[in-house]
Amino acid sequence: MDHEGSPPFRAVQPGFRWDGVAYMPYKQDGSAPFKDISRQVLFHEHDLNCELRYFEMDAGGYSTLERHEHAHAVMILRGSGQCLVGDEVRPVKPFDLVSIPSLAWHQFRATAGEPLGFLCMVNVLRDKPQLPSEEELAALKERPAIARFLEG
Numbered sequence: 001m002d003h004e005g006s007p008p009f010r011a012v013q014p015g016f017r018w019d020g021v022a023y024m025p026y027k028q029d030g031s032a033p034f035k036d037i038s039r040q041v042l043f044h045e046h047d048l049n050c051e052l053r054y055f056e057m058d059a060g061g062y063s064t065l066e067r068h069e070h071a072h073a074v075m076i077l078r079g080s081g082q083c084l085v086g087d088e089v090r091p092v093k094p095f096d097l098v099s100i101p102s103l104a105w106h107q108f109r110a111t112a113g114e115p116l117g118f119l120c121m122v123n124v125l126r127d128k129p130q131l132p133s134e135e136e137l138a139a140l141k142e143r144p145a146i147a148r149f150l151e152g
Contacts, residue, residue, distance in 0.1 A: 010042075016056060016078065016117055018042060036061030036110075042119075049124050055108075056117035057081075062109040065137075065150070066129035072122040074098040074108075079116035082149060083108045087140075089149045092116075105132065105140060109152065 010019040017023060021040045036058035043052040054077070057063065065084070074083075080093045086104040098118075100106045110116035132140065141147040 016054065037063055044124065046124055051122050051124050053120045053122070054117060055120055056115055057108070057110045059110055059114050060112045060152075061116070062152070063107050064129065064131070065105060065107040066131055067103050067105045068127050068129045069102050070123050070126040071102050072100050072120055074100065074121075075119045077117045077119060079110060079114045081108060081110045081116040084146060084149055087143060087146065089145045092118075105136075107150075109149065 007020060010021060012018055018040065021042060024039050025037075038056050040054045041051060042054055043050070045051070055063065056078075074097070076092045076094050076096045076098070078094060080091065082089055083092050083098055084105065084107045085098060085100055086106075090098075092098065092108070108116060108118065137150075141150060
């Protein structure tokens with residue numbers, strides 16, 4: 001029987017890596033602002049219409065501040081940090097769950113001193129992220145907690 005998508009089993013390796021899973025620097029084309037983050041696609045399953053990815057940022061690193069039409073779900077696996085979802089900034093730690101609704105601004109930041117790693121589940125077919133305009137960024141920064149978060 002041919003198996004499309006991911007192989008049926010891949011063993012974990014040290015350092016939050018998995019057999020047969022490519023370790024990729026995140027968005028190396030310079031299309032979005034981020035710092036010290038990597039991505040691994042753990043599952044890409046057309047039959048399930050989803051993709052499970054593992055992102056990890058080095059201590060002090062952060063993901064892109066973005067929004068998009070597709071919703072996604074995140075589970076923190078290692079480290080601690082903060083996340084912005086919509087108009088809230090929250091601390092995150094291992095096994096916390098974060099739901100990111102459609103068109104909500106979001107970003108993850110690793111606490112200085114330790115990496116932050118998380119699983120992210122999204123649709124296989126999804127829209128491209130939108131970056132904030134200068135006006136949208138200024139509006140976000142009108143909230144003191146978000147301004148402090150974005151300034152790192």
